[in-house]
Amino acid sequence: MNHSVSHTKINTLSNVHSIDRNDFIIRNCEKLFNIGDRLSGIYRINSGSVKLYRSNEAGQEQILGFYTAGDIFGLDALSDGKSQSSATILETSNISLIPFNTLLKRENSGDYKIFMQQVGINHNRDIDHTMMLLHCSAGRRLAWFFIKFSDNLSKRGYRADEFTLPMTRKDIALYLGVAAETLSRVFARFCAKGFIRIIGHQRSIKILEIDVLRNMINRDD
Amino acid sequence: MNHSVSHTKINTLSNVHSIDRNDFIIRNCEKLFNIGDRLSGIYRINSGSVKLYRSNEAGQEQILGFYTAGDIFGLDALSDGKSQSSATILETSNISLIPFNTLLKRENSGDYKIFMQQVGINHNRDIDHTMMLLHCSAGRRLAWFFIKFSDNLSKRGYRADEFTLPMTRKDIALYLGVAAETLSRVFARFCAKGFIRIIGHQRSIKILEIDVLRNMINRDD
DNA sequence: CGGCTTGTTGACAGTGATCAATTGTTGTGG
DNA sequence: CCACAACAATTGATCACTGTCAACAAGCCG
Numbered sequence: 001m002n003h004s005v006s007h008t009k010i011n012t013l014s015n016v017h018s019i020d021r022n023d024f025i026i027r028n029c030e031k032l033f034n035i036g037d038r039l040s041g042i043y044r045i046n047s048g049s050v051k052l053y054r055s056n057e058a059g060q061e062q063i064l065g066f067y068t069a070g071d072i073f074g075l076d077a078l079s080d081g082k083s084q085s086s087a088t089i090l091e092t093s094n095i096s097l098i099p100f101n102t103l104l105k106r107e108n109s110g111d112y113k114i115f116m117q118q119v120g121i122n123h124n125r126d127i128d129h130t131m132m133l134l135h136c137s138a139g140r141r142l143a144w145f146f147i148k149f150s151d152n153l154s155k156r157g158y159r160a161d162e163f164t165l166p167m168t169r170k171d172i173a174l175y176l177g178v179a180a181e182t183l184s185r186v187f188a189r190f191c192a193k194g195f196i197r198i199i200g201h202q203r204s205i206k207i208l209e210i211d212v213l214r215n216m217i218n219r220d221d
Numbered sequence: 222m223n224h225s226v227s228h229t230k231i232n233t234l235s236n237v238h239s240i241d242r243n244d245f246i247i248r249n250c251e252k253l254f255n256i257g258d259r260l261s262g263i264y265r266i267n268s269g270s271v272k273l274y275r276s277n278e279a280g281q282e283q284i285l286g287f288y289t290a291g292d293i294f295g296l297d298a299l300s301d302g303k304s305q306s307s308a309t310i311l312e313t314s315n316i317s318l319i320p321f322n323t324l325l326k327r328e329n330s331g332d333y334k335i336f337m338q339q340v341g342i343n344h345n346r347d348i349d350h351t352m353m354l355l356h357c358s359a360g361r362r363l364a365w366f367f368i369k370f371s372d373n374l375s376k377r378g379y380r381a382d383e384f385t386l387p388m389t390r391k392d393i394a395l396y397l398g399v400a401a402e403t404l405s406r407v408f409a410r411f412c413a414k415g416f417i418r419i420i421g422h423q424r425s426i427k428i429l430e431i432d433v434l435r436n437m438i439n440r441d442d
Numbered sequence: 443c444g445g446c447t448t449g450t451t452g453a454c455a456g457t458g459a460t461c462a463a464t465t466g467t468t469g470t471g472g
Numbered sequence: 473c474c475a476c477a478a479c480a481a482t483t484g485a486t487c488a489c490t491g492t493c494a495a496c497a498a499g500c501c502g
Contacts, residue, residue, distance in 0.1 A: 054352060057440075060356070062352055062355045064348060064351060064352075075340070076344055078338060078344065079344075117300050120297065120298070120300030123296050123297055126347055127306065130285060130347070131285075135283060137489075138489080138490070170448075179490070181450080181490090181491075182489090201498085202448080218278040358458090389481090390481060402458090402459080402481090405482055408482090423480075423481070
């Protein structure tokens, strides 16, 4: 396995690289861990993307979050060491495992501070997700999703108006808490109104009216 | 101000008491902090209860969580020191402020570990909330709420089948992501079906069929 | 080519949001 | 102690949104 794979360019949080890493993982579209697995640390994505989810009793997945370069995940194992969610890689990714021991040892107080900030950032993002779920209609949910995805790209220095989604429609639907059919209809509506355009086939999106979408999160169109 | 107020009995997490506290706060039904406030640390509840919320653009609160004895909150200030939510005390409470400096200094690795576990526990509870919002009907949402509240009480050694809710119906509705009117109807339905009984007036609840409620979270009744 | 997954579209019914009115509760001041 | 106001909670009627079921189109991979 080649550990010297080039990293995706990260503008923010590049300082997090100073955290010790005892392990390196590079995989392609496979499961990283399962519910109940004992995690030995916290994961950080250097490149690629991951979905974090749980399955309910009906066997249906419920997606808790999508993570991309620079993000950390696996915090749900902090309480007792066992993960309460599953993680699957959406595309070929480069992921570090930061062992709990490294975090607990903390010979370097700077790393610790950065780690705590990352925990806070993750927490804020989860709150955004929750806020969206608490009161948004299907249209607002998709607008919210596009804005968050776009803003995330632009923070990393990529094009914010044209991108390829790494996840399926169903994954998005499960993340936004709407039926896949409803989501598909909202996609169609956004296209008809000229807010977005679906370029190649399905996954490639061009945002035409980003301000309209941004306003829609709060006010209805 | 009397700092030797007797603590509510806490069975779990009593060891967290070892974390240094640089401040002690005792207040009655008032606001603890606002969105945008710079927090100097993390709060821990010794007794009483608190609601954490944000306001959307329409000026409507959205409740992110209720916290009771033993809980910590204020993690949304970890990223940049400024809180992204507001906190209001629901009843007379005894609350500690654990300064960031204490956490960052960490002369005692045991405290640090316990703190990290608390972060994980908080995170897991937020995930539960999110999971509920992602797919539950109004009936399931209230059942979920009762079960979580009841389980929390029994973990602390209190009666799990009879309790007084510290929050209003509207607060519950905003936490569960349903309209207050809808919630009221579900309350009425639960009473009619004999799942619960409202004892004194409104806030005092007796759970009659806890197993039915517990099953309802997954399966529809 | 044929099976499988992914995504779209249609029809329909049910849940729950909204608006409005009423009742119950709490707190204040005369 | 009562009257009043402000708030909390309930109840009713209506209707839009969205979940569900179903059929179909479109890619993808063997």
